[in-house]
Amino acid sequence: MSRTPAYAAELRAALARAVRGVSERDLARATEALVSRYRSVSPAAAPILASPVHVAAYAAYRMPATHAALSRALGDVADRGLAPRSLLDLGGGTGAAAWAAAGAFESLERVTVLDQVEDALALGRELVRGSPSEVLARATFARAVAGDWPSLEADLVTVSYVLSELDEPSQDALVADAMHRGQAVVVAEPGTPDGYARVLRVRSTLIEAGWTILGPCPHASACPLAGSDWCHFAARINRSAEHRRLKGAELSYEDEKFSWVGAVRPGVVDSLAPQSGSGRILRHPLKRKGFVEFQVCRPDGTTGREVVSKKAGRRYRAARDAEWGDTLP
Ligand SMILES: C[S@@+](CC[C@H](N)C(=O)[O-])C[C@H]1O[C@@H](n2cnc3c(N)ncnc32)[C@H](O)[C@@H]1O
Secondary structure, three states: OOOOOOOOHHHHHHHHOOOOOOHHHHHHHHHHHHHHHHHHHOOOOOOOOOOOHHHHHHHHHHHHHHHHHHHHHHHHHOOOHOOOEEEOOOOOOOHHHHHHHHOOOOOEEEEEEEEOOHHHHHHHHHHHOOOOOHHHHHHHHOOOOOOOOOOOOOOEEEOOHHHOOOOOOOOHHHHHHHHEEEEEEEEEEOOOOOHHHHHHHHHHHHHHHEEEEEEEOOOOOOOOOOOOOOOOEEEEOOOHHHHHHHOOOOOOEEEEEEEEEEOHHHHHHHOOOOOOOOEOOOOOOOOOOEEEEEEEOOOOOOOOEEEEEHHHHHHHHHHHHHOOEOOOO
16 A cells, blocks of 8 residues: 555656646635535536636645556556556546556557546646656547547546546446447546445446456455445555645545456456456455454455464565555465
8 A cells, every 4th residue: 555656756746847836725725625525426517627726726636646546456457467558538637547557557558538627638738748658748638528428449448536426327328438448447436435336336337248357356246345344445645745735634645545446348358367366455454473364355255354374484475565455465
């Protein structure tokens, strides 16, 4: 969880440059408005990113977090051997998933970000200008509204923190669109019970359509947490002084909680590695003297406690480094 995602520092520097001209008071006010809007979790009748200041505030206070979450999820599917050449990011806003994909996949050659808010796309373009990633610097940011996307296809389609802004029929339509256009799909949502519930619905849709789950689940059975708990992970983000001021926060870091699911369409899976390890770590491991205790989701579709003791040698050493969200060594 403390691993810093690729391009995190470059993104932060680009964000600092981009918001330099915006009054700190306006930024703080817009941040406050966005925080309370995102807390309410109801479909948006009009774009939430309603002005350039709202867009700047979103980018400054949310983008490092959504970038970190997507970096974890895409890093995981990269470890499974997914090597997309093209990325289509639906509802991509200022481009957090594009930055994460550029960091996760060396194979990437083409990035397209689509969103309904031109101001968000404009900021996205500004952020990637001069980026150290060539593919990111060449990314296309284009305006489009869900249901009326241009006819594009891609090896990987991402839908990152978008579903909560849509009613259920529109969520289903967006996921169907993503599946229609992509060889692989990754959907991420806030790591809250309702974010998890939306991800769970997407997971069912993917499985029913015969897609193979890439992560985080080590199986395609019913989620063993449904009804009693919610599956979510955490990505740690170091807060800059500016970020701390904006959020009125004191800690030098924050943990972004997120839920996600990734899958590939039938046929693609043959070229991918089977999921390694013996389960997904669902909580911070308890690192004790001589053993590490984990709560895991197992390949047989159950959850429970696993202990790796010092006697396990190499496996124990790997267990000491393992974190919430990793596969169990
Ligand atoms: C919370 S932001 C997430 C932005 C970005 N994907 C990220 O992870 O940081 C939600 C984005 O979805 C976009 N969005 C919401 N409804 C949309 C629609 N009907 N058509 C296109 N974009 C939409 C918004 O404009 C906004 O940029």
